[in-house]
């Protein structure tokens with residue numbers, strides 16, 4: 001089975017590529033390396049290129065006889081998406097459409113898509129199930145929702161079968177120590193906390209402590225990146241076995257506040273981590289917690305690292321060793 005992974009040199013993509021490879025798939029990674037790391041792609045073929053290059057997409061699908069696509073290539077910064085919406089519509093929607101068209105023309109029938117909890121916006125109730133109404137509060141979430149809608153149409157019209165995986169907060173690193181989270185700029189809480197603990201960053205701010213939550217700080221559902229990666233393998237397996245198109249949430253069903261994350265990281269590391277309190281970050285919902293019962297029931301997804309301490313411990317091992325710098 002030949003699988004094309006777009007965005008496979010990114011944080012989540014590189015863990016997906018590794019899981020696919022270990023499960024015996026032939027993997028071709030396509031990444032423009034704008035944010036990704038070549039050294040993060042641990043198996044299969046690597047092609048540097050962009051989704052906007054339709055000819056390239058056609059030739060990859062033909063030359064490698066691609067059976068299915070896992071599509072993670074996208075811009076993914078919520079803040080940036082509100083300053084430069086066109087960038088998000090262009091890459092995540094328009095370039096994504098190129099991929100769908102190439103799949104149809106080359107008779108590639110299976111697609112697993114990297115979606116986000118940001119499609120829900122401010123939830124009406126938690127835990128969030130997949131039938132919760134979608135009302136994204138930022139362009140990033142909206143661009144992902146548009147792509148989901150396009151997949152639905154392409155299923156109806158061309159029989160393209162897809163699984164959309166709506167990620168909650170991906171965190172942690174592979175236990176091999178070879179791949180982990182390395183964004184530039186880094187905006188995510190756990191790596192920022194760990195960078196602060198390592199002295200790589202001066203300040204750590206809690207964005208708002210007046211939310212209607214148990215300690216006033218935002219609550220999120222953190223999921224280990226390897227558990228996330230495993231879900232992609234189950235999804236592609238399911239599709240090739242005849243699974244109908246599906247949307248699944250991916251989280252642990254357990255919410256932790258920003259303060260609790262910092263406290264847990266202090267415990268894992270064994271030293272206090274100082275944090276100030278800053279303003280709220282625009283567009284941040286107070287609480288995002290997933291119900292992932294559907295994927296557990298339908299595909300037997302069984303997260304191996306559900307607890308926050310383990311998630312942070314694996315991220316800490318990665319950061320402590322210097323991330324990709326150490327591997328160079």
Ligand code: UFG
Nearest residue numbers: 076116117118187188189192205206207218220258281284
């Ligand atoms: N936070 C801080 N200080 C920081 C960084 C983050 O207090 O320095 C807070 C945020 O305000 C938020 C929580 O920590 O309350 C988690 O923030 P992250 O940036 O780590 O993650 P988000 O929940 O904002 O974003 C994640 C994904 C997005 C996705 C979103 C869905 O990274 O891609 O969930 O809402 F869109």
